[in-house]
Amino acid sequence: MSAAPILQLRDVTRSVRLPNDSILDILTGIDLDVYPREHVGIVGRSGTGKSTLLNILGLLDRPTSGGMWFAGTEVSRISQRRAAAIRGQDVGFVFQQFNLLPGRTALENVEAPLLYGSPREFWQRRRLATEALERLGLGHRLRQLPIALSGGEQQRVAIARAIVRKPRVLLADEPTGALDVDTGRAVMRLLEEITTEGDCSLITITHDPNIAAMASRRFQLKDGRLHLLEAATAAEVATHLGGGAA
Template identity: 70%
Template structure:
């Protein structure tokens, strides 16, 4: 069951100015509500604006028009500092290419977000990171470097890193794109279970209908708008 509302997008558009002074419309009217505990999948082909929408959902970019509310506050009123603080505290990101720090162990990679914390999270960062890796089944690989881990294991490290600060929203951008089908589905099931356990909302951006089928609410991004999916990716 969904909890408190976290993100609310109403008629959000995003356009960019091209070198010839013409305007390219990427998003033409996005409506989306995200609450605690939601698992939402957004499916779309390359070039449909998935990354642009992800950046807006992650408070990395602002709409050209329309309203984006973060926990009831119009995001347009958030200063750069407050938006950055919200990203660090309340938003977790999982990417297709893992983005792990080379030369750093799994434990050090998961500890990295906690280096910018204060109080308990900072002083107990090693324990919190160890517990996060235990939850994703990598308690025996704390001292392993990324290059010694399989693709699925690297993605699990990335999931632990995204969850270690107990975010309210996890944004997963093509999280299985670099994995084989079986490993990708196992990773998505793990990510879903981990966010359910923590009560976080999970938003998955994907081109894979099998990955989208794991979500409880599904949309296709097409023509700059979100269209509900029922039959296409039904279980």
């Protein structure tokens, strides 16, 4: 690829100290380049470190060792405050459980990230949030509370909230786990459309081989490392997971 990667990880490790004072190695050597307009799928069984890797990719946590660069900036060399600023502006999160504010309308949920944005984003938050929801086909549901929305609509509100600040990286953590198959596929098509229309990169972390198979590059997280999967079909990806188990 000719473009420079938006994310680079080199020999990234993550370890934690357990209550008995022993060390648990979660990630033992992650190497990854992610490019603009690319969809990377990462699969793995429960307990393999997918959430840990997601937190590092989203600048919520830092590696124990190794190097990580976001748009050419070495993350280990910047302050936590600067990392939070990059995360707020350039990283969008889409979670399985939506995490919508139950007492706020769809519009107010999407406005929330803009309350901490630039002065322009703050003062134009209603227009920007409305445009994001309209793009996802929810222009007629702006005033609805989450309880009045279907699961697919709630997920689209969550996506609108993730993209409203035009992030450079979208991190989708089991984005279809709470949805039926057809709605899940529609959600993934929306995420891929958003990725290809701009300079955004999409990283999907999942245990679902059907979702992983949609990515342009697929990796299995196993034994603390990423292993490239050349497989093109969901059945082949599932084989690497021992039948696609979570």
